Amino acid sequence: MSSNLIFAEAPRASRSPLRSYIGGFLLSLLLTALSFGVVMAGRVPPGLALDAISLLAVAQLVVQLVFFLHLGAAPEQRHNTVIFILTALLITTVVSGSLWVMHNADVNMMPMSSMPER
Amino acid sequence: MSVTYPTQLPAAEAASHGHDHAHDDGSKTVLGFWIYLMSDCLIFASLFATFGVLGTSAAGGPAARDLFDLPYVAAETALLLISSFTFGLASIALQAGRKETVALWLVVTFAFGLGFIGMEVHEFSHLMEVGAGPGRSAFLSAYFTLVGTHGLHVTAGLVWLAVMIHQLFAFGLDGVVRRRLACLSLFWHFLDLVWICVFTFVYLRGVIV
Numbered sequence: 001m002s003s004n005l006i007f008a009e010a011p012r013a014s015r016s017p018l019r020s021y022i023g024g025f026l027l028s029l030l031l032t033a034l035s036f037g038v039v040m041a042g043r044v045p046p047g048l049a050l051d052a053i054s055l056l057a058v059a060q061l062v063v064q065l066v067f068f069l070h071l072g073a074a075p076e077q078r079h080n081t082v083i084f085i086l087t088a089l090l091i092t093t094v095v096s097g098s099l100w101v102m103h104n105a106d107v108n109m110m111p112m113s114s115m116p117e118r
Numbered sequence: 119m120s121v122t123y124p125t126q127l128p129a130a131e132a133a134s135h136g137h138d139h140a141h142d143d144g145s146k147t148v149l150g151f152w153i154y155l156m157s158d159c160l161i162f163a164s165l166f167a168t169f170g171v172l173g174t175s176a177a178g179g180p181a182a183r184d185l186f187d188l189p190y191v192a193a194e195t196a197l198l199l200i201s202s203f204t205f206g207l208a209s210i211a212l213q214a215g216r217k218e219t220v221a222l223w224l225v226v227t228f229a230f231g232l233g234f235i236g237m238e239v240h241e242f243s244h245l246m247e248v249g250a251g252p253g254r255s256a257f258l259s260a261y262f263t264l265v266g267t268h269g270l271h272v273t274a275g276l277v278w279l280a281v282m283i284h285q286l287f288a289f290g291l292d293g294v295v296r297r298r299l300a301c302l303s304l305f306w307h308f309l310d311l312v313w314i315c316v317f318t319f320v321y322l323r324g325v326i327v
Binding site for chain 1: 145149152153156159160163164166167168170171188189192195196199202203206207209210213304307308310311314315317318319322323325326327
């Protein structure tokens with residue numbers, strides 16, 4: 001595994017690919033179990049649980065991007081990483097913008113009970 | 119060990135182009151495929167935004183809390199996560215040039231992916247049986263569209279896996295097969311990423327809110 005430089009595709013994998021995949025897999029399992037645990041235990045207040053699972057999801061996304069998709073700052077990874085960061089920015093804008101605008105519209109709408117059948 | 123040329127280029131291409139074109143190997147294709155995946159991300163982003171807006175509009179029908187079975191979803195999640203890991207093992211075998219090992223892990227990946235799709239189809243048919251089909255409410259329309267789009271991607275990935283297992287034996291580990299497997303690897307791991315968002319923001323959040 002040390003002669004990676006021979007392979008054109010190899011630099012995407014870090015020093016020990018097997019360790020990288022096993023580490024990523026175990027971390028993902030742990031984070032997934034924590035997410036389901038927080039909700040299925042039913043003892044965490046809803047607001048807090050929502051924050052917790054959102055954080056855990058972001059953590060697991062980062063883990064898989066680094067360990068499975070080999071994103072990073074190394075020269076041969078940089079293109080993919082920069083494109084991903086731009087996409088993440090677009091996603092954040094689209095999702096948070098939609099939720100914000102639609103929530104606003106919802107709050108300002110006439111109550112459903114006083115409206116005729118849609 | 120049937121591999122004599124460890125680079126991305128097939129033998130003939132490597133001979134005719136020479137080493138000064140070494141940068142023009144499969145990496146550009148893989149980068150292009152990555153850009154496609156990012157545009158796919160935007161499709162999912164808009165579907166997630168739609169679900170975020172409509173997720174609580176159950177129109178008097180069954181809500182997320184009444185429908186979702188978390189242990190079942192956890193099992194689906196485990197299948198997809200394991201399949202992502204086994205694809206990683208196939209990638210490692212690919213770099214080591216071990217064709218049979220690559221094929222073995224691809225078959226294992228296919229099996230877990232098929233298990234995931236089987237569970238999802240079963241889940242969908244159950245929902246429709248209990249009168250919670252996509253036509254029931256805005257929440258269910260958004261749910262079926264989002265989760266169904268992910269399921270279609272996984273199904274496409276399964277077809278692609280089957281094709282690559284065939285090509286592995288038909289062509290061996292040549293440059294083209296390596297390049298295609300590199301793209302499929304990105305595709306498969308990417309679907310696992312999308313599923314993280316699905317189980318968090320559709321299933322878990324749906325049960326909390």
